[in-house]
Amino acid sequence: MQFTLDRLGMIYPSGKQALKNINMTLEAPNLIGLLGPNGAGKSTLMGLLTAGLKPSEGSISMNGSPLLSQEKELKAKLGYLPQTFGLFDELTVWQFLDYMSALKGISASKEAIRQAIADTGLEDKQKSRIRTLSGGQRQRVGIAQALLGEPELLILDEPTVGLDPQERIRFRNLFSRIAQNRIVLLSTHIIEDVQSVCNRLIVIKDGMLLFNGSPEELILLAQGHVGSFMENEANKADSSIRITSRINTSRGICCRGVADRLPGYAESAEPTLEEAYLFLLEKGGSGK
Numbered sequence: 001m002q003f004t005l006d007r008l009g010m011i012y013p014s015g016k017q018a019l020k021n022i023n024m025t026l027e028a029p030n031l032i033g034l035l036g037p038n039g040a041g042k043s044t045l046m047g048l049l050t051a052g053l054k055p056s057e058g059s060i061s062m063n064g065s066p067l068l069s070q071e072k073e074l075k076a077k078l079g080y081l082p083q084t085f086g087l088f089d090e091l092t093v094w095q096f097l098d099y100m101s102a103l104k105g106i107s108a109s110k111e112a113i114r115q116a117i118a119d120t121g122l123e124d125k126q127k128s129r130i131r132t133l134s135g136g137q138r139q140r141v142g143i144a145q146a147l148l149g150e151p152e153l154l155i156l157d158e159p160t161v162g163l164d165p166q167e168r169i170r171f172r173n174l175f176s177r178i179a180q181n182r183i184v185l186l187s188t189h190i191i192e193d194v195q196s197v198c199n200r201l202i203v204i205k206d207g208m209l210l211f212n213g214s215p216e217e218l219i220l221l222a223q224g225h226v227g228s229f230m231e232n233e234a235n236k237a238d239s240s241i242r243i244t245s246r247i248n249t250s251r252g253i254c255c256r257g258v259a260d261r262l263p264g265y266a267e268s269a270e271p272t273l274e275e276a277y278l279f280l281l282e283k284g285g286s287g288k
């Protein structure tokens, strides 16, 4: 399965340009992390890929043909967790997933539901009404409906929101397993979610593609732009460095930060993925 985005742009009827000139290819297998600050255009990009939105500029093709002429085929291949979604509060978890399976036209629905419930750890909640679930449990039901029928393309808009750290780890591992033979695209603000599991990162800001590559390539971009220094040794007049962390040590507060040109008092340090991402956002970056 392959998607090609060609000069893709989106202008909402309000006149807001949410995406500009996006060019990229997404192919299986891939676990792709979609990163960007609030309002960057991540949900808009996901809306276009799921054909819920129609592009105002450029196009998307699926396996070489226009996506919008293959909406039925796309729906059969797609599992989608939107940022906000409605659950039917009076249904039980099983009933809701049964209903979603029917909408998706899944034939062996019992097995598909059982698998989705097992993958999301909802076994002991399958007979509970959705209104009685916690926020994190509801999010898991949202993920479960996206997983139904083993879709070839899984698009997850902030799937780990509301999940506790243990659950986040569980889902990271699950997404990583699923992505072995399909495309999983997940948006998040949490770098830990993409670190170690995503083999590819896409960063957008103000509707523009800033980066499209591996986590290692992103870290390389920030090499020489991350420094550490003791706070009491810093020259306060030189504020060119943006502090990313402050840690108490026996010698005082040790700071790390990113800068286009490191000030003399900072010692160059190996960038973390989070620092590389912050550096890219500060700098504006260059797409690939």
Ligand SMILES: Nc1ncnc2c1ncn2[C@@H]1O[C@H](COP(=O)(O)OP(=O)(O)OP(=O)(O)O)[C@@H](O)[C@H]1O
Binding pocket: 012, 013, 014, 016, 017, 018, 036, 037, 038, 039, 040, 041, 042, 043, 044, 045, 083
């Ligand atoms: N239906 C809409 N009508 C008009 N403008 C919209 C609409 N939906 C989104 N926007 C605007 O388009 C831009 C991109 O929004 P989008 O929701 O795609 O960003 P995002 O990266 O998903 O943000 P967040 O991380 O906050 O969820 C924002 O400026 C937003 O205000």
